[in-house]
Amino acid sequence: MVLLNNRKAKFDYEFLDKYNAGIQLHGSEVKAIKDARASLVDSFCYIANGEMYIKNFNITTNSNFFGHDSNRDKKLLLKRKEINKIKNSLDKHLTIVPVMIYLNERNKIKCEIAVARGKKNYDKRETIKKRDADRELKQLH
Numbered sequence: 001m002v003l004l005n006n007r008k009a010k011f012d013y014e015f016l017d018k019y020n021a022g023i024q025l026h027g028s029e030v031k032a033i034k035d036a037r038a039s040l041v042d043s044f045c046y047i048a049n050g051e052m053y054i055k056n057f058n059i060t061t062n063s064n065f066f067g068h069d070s071n072r073d074k075k076l077l078l079k080r081k082e083i084n085k086i087k088n089s090l091d092k093h094l095t096i097v098p099v100m101i102y103l104n105e106r107n108k109i110k111c112e113i114a115v116a117r118g119k120k121n122y123d124k125r126e127t128i129k130k131r132d133a134d135r136e137l138k139q140l141h
Contacts, residue, residue, distance in 0.1 A: 013116035022077035045096035
């Protein structure tokens with residue numbers, strides 16, 4: 001079941017490889033994500049000290065009792081082999097973006113990330129034209 005989607009990433013990037021990762025969260029953050037009080041807009045992933053983190057993943061929690069920072073860097077749980085594969089595939093024109101947050105079969109919150117290349121303006125115009133053409137075809141049928 002999809003909890004959050006990063007629509008802007010689908011428009012701005014061309015996805016090359018996709019991976020599924022767990023997220024290290026606190027209890028109040030889990031509840032906030034399930035209540036759709038989180039945002040993936042402008043978030044990205046980075047690798048530091050052999051571990052992957054997600055930055056700018058904003059989760060709005062109700063209570064400040066636990067002292068959770070809503071915009072802290074969350075650790076992504078991937079196998080070492082996957083992290084090394086992603087690290088080796090990156091060059092100066094690629095980035096790692098979170099695509100969606102979802103619940104898996106065992107009710108665990110997971111994040112789908114993608115190694116992506118930024119689209120140029122003409123690529124974005126083609127995407128808009130294709131989407132509009134598909135919408136018109138659906139309206140005709």
